[in-house]
Amino acid sequence: MSAQNKAKLSGRVAIVGTGHRARLYTHSIATRPSLELVALCDTNPDRMDHHNGLLKEHGRPEAKKYAAEDFNKMLDTENLDILVVTTIDFTHDLYIVPAVKKGIKVLTEKPMTTDVEKCKKILSAVEENNGSVQVLFNYRYNPVHWKVAEVIAEGKIGNVKSVHFEWLLDTVHGADYFRRWHRYKNKSGGLMVHKSSHHFDLVNFWIQSKPASVFGMGALSFYGTEQGKKSGWARDYDRARGSKAAEDDPFAIHLEDDQGLKALYHDAEHVDNYHRDMNVFADDITIEDDMSVLVHYESGVNMTYHLTAYSPWEGYRVMFNGDQGRLEVECIESTHRVPSKKGGGAEGVVHGEKALKNEGHNKITLQKLWGEKEDVPFVWATGGHGGGDEAMLDQIFGPVPGQEEHKSPINRLSADQTDGALAMAVGLAANESFKTGKLVEIKELLGRQL
Numbered sequence: 244m245s246a247q248n249k250a251k252l253s254g255r256v257a258i259v260g261t262g263h264r265a266r267l268y269t270h271s272i273a274t275r276p277s278l279e280l281v282a283l284c285d286t287n288p289d290r291m292d293h294h295n296g297l298l299k300e301h302g303r304p305e306a307k308k309y310a311a312e313d314f315n316k317m318l319d320t321e322n323l324d325i326l327v328v329t330t331i332d333f334t335h336d337l338y339i340v341p342a343v344k345k346g347i348k349v350l351t352e353k354p355m356t357t358d359v360e361k362c363k364k365i366l367s368a369v370e371e372n373n374g375s376v377q378v379l380f381n382y383r384y385n386p387v388h389w390k391v392a393e394v395i396a397e398g399k400i401g402n403v404k405s406v407h408f409e410w411l412l413d414t415v416h417g418a419d420y421f422r423r424w425h426r427y428k429n430k431s432g433g434l435m436v437h438k439s440s441h442h443f444d445l446v447n448f449w450i451q452s453k454p455a456s457v458f459g460m461g462a463l464s465f466y467g468t469e470q471g472k473k474s475g476w477a478r479d480y481d482r483a484r485g486s487k488a489a490e491d492d493p494f495a496i497h498l499e500d501d502q503g504l505k506a507l508y509h510d511a512e513h514v515d516n517y518h519r520d521m522n523v524f525a526d527d528i529t530i531e532d533d534m535s536v537l538v539h540y541e542s543g544v545n546m547t548y549h550l551t552a553y554s555p556w557e558g559y560r561v562m563f564n565g566d567q568g569r570l571e572v573e574c575i576e577s578t579h580r581v582p583s584k585k586g587g588g589a590e591g592v593v594h595g596e597k598a599l600k601n602e603g604h605n606k607i608t609l610q611k612l613w614g615e616k617e618d619v620p621f622v623w624a625t626g627g628h629g630g631g632d633e634a635m636l637d638q639i640f641g642p643v644p645g646q647e648e649h650k651s652p653i654n655r656l657s658a659d660q661t662d663g664a665l666a667m668a669v670g671l672a673a674n675e676s677f678k679t680g681k682l683v684e685i686k687e688l689l690g691r692q693l
Contacts, residue, residue, distance in 0.1 A: 259327070259328055260331070269294045269298065270297060270301075278325075281321055282306050285311060344368060355667055357430070359688060379635065380666070383656045404564050406446060410439070412552040412554060423519050434531065450563075457673050465533065465552070496519070507519075533553075634649035638657065668689060
């Protein structure tokens with residue numbers, strides 16, 4: 244596993260992919276004088292204009308705009324120190340590989356990519372060019388997750404023998420993956436790659452071991468036309484915009500109700516016809532929403548994992564069994580959701596920007612063999628993804644001037660290309676197992692030992 248980078252990054256930065264998640268990086272760069280956002284690259288100039296508007300709000304100069312087909316021209320002319328990749332997942336390799344070959348430090352959103360061949364391309368480019376890729380696993384930086392890593396590293400439950408991990412996405416956040424491009428497995432790798440790579444990376448990080456083999460079963464159990472008709476939740480429309488049937492659909496998103504979503508998608512879709520508000524009960528969805536996975540690790544640890552994308556509450560429970568005791572973690576990110584309707588506001592429809600309105604509790608308990616349960620104290624944090632976004636950005640770029648740095652007691656939070664490959668490998672192996680019904684060896688899948 245990689246060691247944390249001590250030096251903070253600075254210099255000339257470009258962002259490729261200017262959707263909603265990229266706003267986090269535009270803001271973080273604009274608030275740090277050591278960084279200069281000099282270029283934006285996207286298929287949609289209106290979205291780049293929105294990001295330039297954010298720079299203007301911070302009193303920073305506009306970045307030069309490049310069309311996606313001019314990406315290599317941007318690399319040749321802008322003398323970049325850092326490239327931030329926030330494009331659609333299946334395109335990540337198209338930007339990571341050329342930048343690495345030019346000696347540019349690459350920061351990429353997770354997952355690093357979406358299939359085996361693209362993963363191999365990235366790993367080979369880094370190896371051949373002595374390159375540098377950091378995968379932006381913000382969940383590593385959540386203080387709850389720091390504490391879990393500390394307790395395990397200190398041997399308080401002894402040697403970890405097994406893990407049980409359940410993650411629940413609620414009917415707002417979970418549904419959002421089925422409204423947009425993530426609903427197509429060829430673009431996102433499905434939730435096993437796009438979403439669960441977060442979770443698989445956490446387990447790799449917590450137990451400090453590499454996954455070896457995977458068996459999984461998954462299905463589209465709730466979303467999609469067939470299941471929507473069975474449950475009675477289905478509405479007859481293609482997308483929410485302009486649809487009467489969507490106005491009172493609790494699963495719909497109304498882009499015009501959120502200023503940022505309106506600017507990035509509602510007002511910009513005339514350029515590329517990208518619809519961010521599709522019906523979650525449509526018949527073209529190719530990803531699963533209910534998945535069970537068994538993972539065996541090189542250390543001998545076995546994990547049972549389950550992801551549900553249609554839960555009434557959001558959060559997770561994870562349990563570690565060791566030869567000296569048991570560690571249990573429960574994080575309730577939202578206790579419940581209130582149905583939305585057109586004109587009712589869009590607060591909370593984009594996950595991770597801030598704590599949810601109906602936020603629940605976080606709890607860590609430790610129980611030694613022959614002992615009683617005890618609560619494990621930890622630092623409570625607020626902000627995007629439980630404070631993970633802010634801590635991650637401080638670790639990468641340094642703190643915003645005048646603000647205290649979000650520091651971690653752990654010095655191994657940064658994730659490199661190997662960590663990125665190991666996290667997505669579990670999801671890729673699970674997807675293969677869904678198809679074949681067989682156990683998948685990760686070494687055989689990737690054709691190499693990581």
